[in-house]
Amino acid sequence: MRAKGHRPGTPKAAPRDDVALYVSQLPSYVFGPRATMWWGTFGVIAIEGMVFALAAASYFYLRSHAREWPLGVPPPELSWGMVNMAILAVSTLPNHWTKRAAEQHDLRKVRIGLTVCVAFALAFLVVRIFEFRSLNVGWDTNAYGSIVWLLLALHTAHLLTDFVDTAVLTVLMYTGPIEGRRYADVADNAVYWDFVVLAWIPLYFIVYWAPRL
Amino acid sequence: MSLPAQAAATLHRTWSDPPGVRGWFSALDHKTIGRRFVIAAFGFFVAGGLLAATMRLQLAFPEMKLVGPDLYNQVFTLHGTTMMFLFAVPVMLAMAIYLVPLMIGARATAFPRMTAFAFWVYVFGGLSVYIAFFLGSGPDAGWFAYVPLSGPEYSPGKRSDFWAQLITFTEVSGLLVSIDLITTILKHRAPGMTLARMPLFVWAILVTCLMILFAMPAVMMASTMLILDRLVGTHFFNPADGGSALLWQHLFWFFGHPEVYFIFIPGLGFLSMIIATFARRPIFGYPAMVLALIATGFLSFGLWVHHMFAASIPELAKAFFTAASMMIAIPSGVQIFCWIATLWKGRLNFATPLLFVLAFFFILVLGGLTGVILASTALDLQVHDTYFVVAHLHYVLIGGAVFPLFGAFYYWYPKMTGRMMDERMGRWNFWLFFVGFNVAFYPMHHLGLAGMPRRIYTYAAESGWGPLNLLSTVGAVMVATSVLLFIVNAVKSYRHGAPAADNPWGASSLEWATSSPPPPYNFALPPVVSSREPLWVPHHPSRPPHVTGLALDTRESLVTTAIDAVPDSRDTSPDPSHWPFTAAVALSIMFIATIFTPWGLVWGSIPVTIALIGWFWPRREETERHLALEKRP
Secondary structure, eight states, X not given: OOOBSOOOOXXXXXXXXXXXXXXXXXXXXXXGGGSHHHHHHHHHHHHHHHHHHHHHHHHHHHHHTOSSSSSSSOOOOSHHHHHHHHHHHHXXXXXXXXXXXXXXXXXXXXXXXXXXXXXXHHHHHHHHHHHHHTSSSOTTTOHHHHHHHHHHHHHHHHHHHHHHHHHHHHHHHHHOOOOTHHHHHHHHHHHXXXXXXXXXXXXXXXXXIGGGO | OOOOXXXXXXXXXXXXXXXXXXXXXHOOOHHXXXXXXXXXXXHHHHHHHHHHHHHHHHHSSTTOOSSOHHHHHHHHHHHHHIIIIIIIHHHHHHHHHHHHHHHTTOSXXXXXXXXXXXXXXXXXXXXXXXXXXXXXXOOOSTTTTOTTTTSTTTOOSSHHHHHHHHHHHHHHHHHHHHHHHHHHHHHSOOTTOOGGGSOHHHHHHHHHHHHHHHHHHHHHHHHHHHHXXXXXXXXXXXXXXXXXXXXXXXXXHHHHHHHHHHHHHHHHXXXXXXXXXXXXXXXXXXXXXXXXXHHHHHHGGGOGGGGOTXXXXXXXXXXXXXXXXXXXXXXXXXXXXXXXXXXXXXXXXXXHHHHHHHHHHHXXXXXXXXXXXXXXXXXXXXXXXXXXXXXXXHHHHIIIIIHHHHHHHHXXXXXXXXXXXXXXXXXXXXXXXXXXXXXXXXXXXXXXXTTOBTTOSOOOGGGSOHHXXXXXXXXXXXXXXXXXXXXXXXXXXXXXXXXXXXXXXXXOSGGGGSOSSOOTXXXXXXXXXXXXXXXXSOOOTTSOSBEEOOBSSSOEEEEEOTTTOOEEEEEEOOOOOSHHHHHHHHHHHHHHHHHHOTHHHHHHHHHHHHHHHHXXXXXXXXXXHHHHHOOOO
């Protein structure tokens, strides 16, 4: 147990005494797993990861009961999917650059980094529209169409959330009010971004390559 | 050592919920939200109970004409849905929202606005399904809504859609509360409260919430697919176009079986707290108890297929799931023996909470025995879909969760209200409930073996099921009287009960270290812990007795490390705000709109997004207060 005994306190804090555990010198915000917000973010990631896993399991369940796969339609076109995979992969670079800038409390770099990230988010959202069009199947064609649309739509919902989150943070970092913990928010946003990109890797293979196996 | 009066007044002002109507909708105190949550869940319990009473009256005699088949279908569906989704899970989480911060010496939960939001979402979801019911659109495909019955072909109209959206409402709420509680438990424990010193109720809630994170997404996925099949013509569950009806059952029970355990495990937590207090000694075998809780949590994910033995499943899978279902008896048995050992070695104080706990043993063991029967594929096929299953599930759920819950109500009522409940009425409440429950549900075993199927709205006199059904209805009337007595007791004691001391039962955990009811800030001087029973074992002399140095004029709290609970940083709890309520309204509009048109999702998401941004956006005044206290990591 550290932090005992006399320390200078802020006038607005509770009175200190000789025996109590004095805590006002502790940091008022922290990064990563030390922070409550990181745990909150991770809880959301656990839930959404489970949602993706269940959607993938449903895909293979339906596939295992089908006489052919995909059901009477050609598999999705590969080109737009590859383009977007590349955009998502490259987007992790500005994302991590921004995270480091946030950990260093470098407001100028954070602003630049977030702006670049928003541009990336816009790019993958636009390309995503073309991905839907290259699926070669409607959601109401058959169960195969339903499940690939579901997989792609679930992930798109995450892209959209990520875009809105990042855009709001970007505006906030330009207009304020800013305090230290906003940098921790930027870092947590980057963690979530990583999740959205990482989750796409298995989903990408399921949507585009599983019908070709 | 206590806080000077002026400092205490400042602290009181800082942590109080704001006054007025707007303030009422902006409240964030975990005790306020927890209390509202418990009352709302209890309200749904009474509603579900009235539906049950309707069914029992209808079945009291052969060929009764009280309700017709269509209404009966809605009544049993809404009864099951209410009890599982609107009462059992929420009431446990609600008790945890109230109790966990007090038990771990914290001033608030980690995300108070999210808790408030979850509460409002839950209330709106519950109300929406009841409004639909009163408008003649109550769901009618059973509480697990099997396809194809609940699908577009066999359930036209909006009944199943209301059911599916109710699931979305309650699961959003349950998931958010779980994130909040997990973070609170791992990051806001009092310094010195290592994981190995955590009260068993807090352990139970931690395990429950982790299970919720991994189980609830399955039913949300299922209900989303169902509503998509019904609304936009997808084919997830339509075998004619490559879909599968069994997919529904897998997804539903992948959630549904763990759900039984996240109703049951908090009940085990209540038990451990109450037994220790009324046996006046620490729980025997604490490490075994914790490991058994964790093992139950894990194993409960390997049982779901035993709900589907009557479906076409590979034989090997059936054997596996039979074995897994038998295995869960091991951790359950470990806990029961630890409690018996505790009671055996203790000096018992037979107050009402302990009576409810002792009834748990009797009823749950009976429910467990029929559970072992149902876990065997061969026997299961014989009694599948009969009243035997109805008897089993009520013995398990009421014995495992509702009896401990009533014990918990009596036990923590003085802490929540500052008054004791009436003990004499408590005994009447208990004995009527205990006897009435067995009279109501025991005969159902025999009815099931005699072949009476569940979910039938009436039966012929020649079946010979009349006498036992009448007996069962008599029992149901006793249970209803007992619940009424409880309500009278709770309301009367709130005004006229004997004033409660801080620790009226002589318990060992931290919630009893503060006043009854606790002040808005919970603890004037946040405690430091040096043992598993902080109120029984003298504080270690070399350890500081409490925390100081947190701000008085801002909602500041201490964050500790996840395992050892070493002070690590300070956090500020958000100020009261109408945004959680506003965002819940926006989300509810979106959910209900999507019952009628897919565009509800598109247009409905705009106000939701605006509300969430408004919620997040920091206020200048608040930021300045934070900056005054800021210390970089």
